[in-house]
Amino acid sequence: MSDASLTFSDLTLGYGSHPAVHHLNGPVERGSLTAVVGPNGSGKSTLMKGIVGIVKPMAGAVKTAPGQRLAYLPQQSEIDRSFPARVLDLIGLGLWPKRGLLRRYDHRDRENLRDALDAVGLAGFEHRPIDTLSGGQLQRALFARVLVQKADLILLDEPFNAIDAKTTSDLIALIRHWHGERRTVLVVVHDFELVRDHFPQTLVLARRPIAWGRTQDVMQPDILARARRFDEAWHDDAPWCAADGPHAGHDHTGTASSPVPAAAQRSGSL
Numbered sequence: 486m487s488d489a490s491l492t493f494s495d496l497t498l499g500y501g502s503h504p505a506v507h508h509l510n511g512p513v514e515r516g517s518l519t520a521v522v523g524p525n526g527s528g529k530s531t532l533m534k535g536i537v538g539i540v541k542p543m544a545g546a547v548k549t550a551p552g553q554r555l556a557y558l559p560q561q562s563e564i565d566r567s568f569p570a571r572v573l574d575l576i577g578l579g580l581w582p583k584r585g586l587l588r589r590y591d592h593r594d595r596e597n598l599r600d601a602l603d604a605v606g607l608a609g610f611e612h613r614p615i616d617t618l619s620g621g622q623l624q625r626a627l628f629a630r631v632l633v634q635k636a637d638l639i640l641l642d643e644p645f646n647a648i649d650a651k652t653t654s655d656l657i658a659l660i661r662h663w664h665g666e667r668r669t670v671l672v673v674v675h676d677f678e679l680v681r682d683h684f685p686q687t688l689v690l691a692r693r694p695i696a697w698g699r700t701q702d703v704m705q706p707d708i709l710a711r712a713r714r715f716d717e718a719w720h721d722d723a724p725w726c727a728a729d730g731p732h733a734g735h736d737h738t739g740t741a742s743s744p745v746p747a748a749a750q751r752s753g754s755l
């Protein structure tokens with residue numbers, strides 16, 4: 486029997502009457518590390534929000550295994566940096582589920598926070614207001630918040646956006662460490678090279694799932710070309726659920742032929 490951290494059952498998520506993700510089926514294995522790739526507007530963030538429960542299913546369901554702790558890091562653009570908080574306050578938010586809103590930090594909490602700051606390379610930044618951090622430093626602080634949450638299921642939405650190579654490689658090391666601890670990790674990524682180098686599993690979305698399985702099987706020119714042909718525009722007169730091809734589930738990798746030369750697909754992003 487599969488040991489699933491998450492299971493999608495014909496999941497459709499959307500806004501108003503528009504599906505942004507539809508007909509997603511299959512399990513996310515416990516302890517797996519999965520990249521979610523796809524063009525702009527293809528439903529990646531919506532899927533993350535659907536798993537967290539911010540966006541409710543229009544149809545179907547997403548089930549998380551009971552008792553799992555979940556950590557979610559939204560895109561940086563969704564984070565309010567003007568909020569008057571210090572780095573320590575931001576990271577301490579990760580302790581709320583455990584210690585509640587009002588309880589003071591105890592010795593163990595302080596140790597956790599210090600360890601997390603060290604792990605992300607922000608020792609000495611604890612009292613800095615968050616609006617003075619660079620983009621990379623803020624992302625490190627947000628990873629520290631995920632660290633203190635000690636979650637079983639971790640969702641990261643475009644954590645490498647506008648981040649330099651050194652910060653990216655430090656954050657990748659943390660993600661691989663979580664993977665080594667058998668946490669389940671899903672990461673929205675645009676950089677194909679990162680996906681090929683570090684993610685054993687990949688889900689390619691273009692509103693519907695185009696392919697999902699082992700990265701070396703999925704990150705193929707024909708599959709990526711199919712995702713590229715995705716039309717981002719909303720069509721108000723479109724049927725609620727257009728029949729636009731096979732419904733991919735886990736390890737169902739497509740085989741459509743590609744008009745895009747393989748060399749053009751080997752690196753880059755969607």
Ligand SMILES: Nc1ncnc2c1ncn2[C@@H]1O[C@H](COP(=O)(O)OP(=O)(O)OP(=O)(O)O)[C@@H](O)[C@H]1O
Pocket residue numbers: 500505523524525526527528529530531532717719
């Ligand atoms: N709150 C919302 N209300 C209405 N439509 C939305 C909302 N959020 C997203 N959408 C639409 O849903 C579709 C999927 O958006 P989503 O943000 O999930 O895509 P994405 O793959 O994460 O894109 P990107 O790579 O650009 O971040 C898009 O067409 C978007 O305009």
